[in-house]
Amino acid sequence: MRCLLSTVCLAIALGGGTALADQRFPATLAGHAILPAATFVPPPEGAPPGFARSGRFTGPGNARIEAVGSLPGATGPAPNGRATGLSLPFEGQPVQGFSGIAPVKGAPGAWWVLTDNGFGNRRNSADAMLMIHQIRPDFASGGVARLRTVFLSDPQRVVPFPIATEGTAERFLTGQDFDVESIQPVEDGFWFGDEFGPYLIKTDREGRVQRVLPTRLEGKELRSPDNPALQIPASPATRIGFETQRSGGYEGMAASPDGSRLYALLEKPILNAEQQPEGRFLRILELDAARGEWTGRTMKYRLEPNATAIGDFNLIDERRALVIERDDGEGDPGLACAQGQTPPGCFAAPARFKRVYLIDIGDLDAEGFVRKIGHVDLMDIRDPEHLARTAGDRAASLPRERFAFPFFTIENVHRVDAEHIIVANDNNLPFSAGRHLARADDNEVILLRVPELLRAR
Incomplete structure (x- = not known):
């Protein structure tokens, strides 16, 4: 264990095993696997013919583009955007954007992963099919x-x-219908967390919808600006009322070990009556999974000063859970653009804050905040056995024994066993390039050895 707080180290030295504050623990790379970015599946039997291609509405104004490969992908507009080397539209449906992970019951080593809404928003994703995969x-x-x-x-x-x-x-x-960002398998199907409603969605094992549950907090329905019940008013002076931010819905959703409770975690802070964030914290809402009803119990998750959002949330026992917390950067900080420099030879906004936190949802303070136990830094992973399949573009001064996960969105984390966790990125195909300066990110899956983190309480 690496102690960064003298009070914590003193407590442990004196025989106290309980952490007094958030600690940093080491993480060692135990495995690295890659699914190439350009991985596609055909639409299923019975799908309308338009789904043979995807990404046709990702251009300016979301106007239709039919010519395959005619629109180059980029991380953003000039001058800071970088070409990613993949162009839209695609032939087939991309197996990309993993935004939730859960073990496949009875199949050790296999995982359910969730492909999110497609290309980033409702307007450009009408030809992106929602799907989950066993990998x-x-x-x-x-x-x-x-x-x-x-x-x-x-x-x-x-x-x-x-x-x-x-x-x-x-x-x-x-x-165009939902932006599913979190997944929990149950005996008779799956629960999904959505960001457009935000909704919780229950399906059977074949992905057929059984229930769509609106979000309710303190007796009021919460809506995002993408909720289908909202519409642009005729008068520009009329304000549209919504309570959750765009892309601020259920990015994470944990399940109790017995499956009786779901804990849905919003990605961004709720908005108050003045349409301002209610604070530097996120809400966790509890659902009775069997009844499909909100219990009314809520908790608060405090964001770190350098974080902008969470990426995933999964319980490892009755009380302790893993949460990914991140900033909006991507790429190695050692290749940050110098003053006056612009891409493509550097990262304009490199990754600096990518962490996996261990929290205790059974230990709330007087204001209802969960306790943070400790974290591992995904930008500082040990790799003494040189297991990394690629290091990507990074500063030449970095030692080979150091590995990082410098992706914009990292949205998958789960406990594997008593010593390991699995982590994977959402590659936002073809709009993210954090591993390389000018190449679309692959779907990367890493196995991390973190025994100290998983033992902490």
């Missing part, structure tokens, strides 16, 4: 096998608003 990372070979794909659909017309495939029999769901 198996092979840390010996460095590859990732896709075992199965399940496409989400609404054949029973449970979704209470019009969807992109409204007039079809199968009614496959798209990134």
Whole structure:
């Protein structure tokens, strides 16, 4: 254990095993597997023919573009944006943007991963199909096998608003309908956390919607600016009322070990009556999973000063949970643009704050904040055995024994065993390039040895 706080170290030296404050623990790379960015699947049988291509509405004004590969992907507009080397539209549906991870019951080493809404927002994702995959990372070979794909659909017309495939029999769901960002398997199907409503969505094992649950807090429904019930008013003087921020819905959702409770964690702070964040904290809302009802119990998660959002949230026992906390940067800080310098030869806003926290949801202070026990720094991972499959573009002065996970969005974390956790990025295909200066990020899955973190209480 690496002690950074003298009071904590003193307590441990005197025989106290309980941490008094957030500690930093070491993380050692135990495996690294990569699914290439350009990995695609065909649409399922019965899907409308338009889904043979995806990303047709990602150009200026979301105007239709049919020519495959005619729109170059980039991390953003000039002067700070960098080309990523992949161009839209795509042939097929991309297996990308992993935004939630859960073990496959009865299949050791296999994981459910969730592909999020597609290309970033409702307007450009009508041809991006919502799906989950069973994958198996092979840390010996460095590859990732896709075992199965399940496409989400609404054949029973449970979704209470019009969807992109409204007039079809199968009614496959798209990134225009929901932005699913978190997943929890249950005995008879799956629960998903969405950001557009924000909603919790229950499906059966084949991804068919059974329930869409609006968010309620203190007797009031919370809505995001992308909620389908909201519309732009006729008068510019009329303000649209919403309570959660865009892309601020259920990025993380944990389940109690017995599956009776779900804990849905908003990605960004709720807005107050003045449309300002209520504070530097996030809300955790408890759901009775069997009844499909909010219990009314809430908790608060305090963001660190350098963090802008969370990436994932999963319990490891009755009380302790893992949470990814991050900034909005990507790329190695050693290649940060100097004053007056612009990309593509440097990172304009490099990654600096990427952490996995261990928290205790059973230990709340007087204001309802969960206790942070400790963290590991994903920008400072030990790699003494040189297991990294790629180091990417980074400062030449960095030793080979140091590995980093410098991605914009890191949205997957789960306990593997008593000593290891699994972590994966959301590559925002083809709009993120954190590993390389001019190449779209792959889906990377890493196995980290973190026994001190997992033992901490």
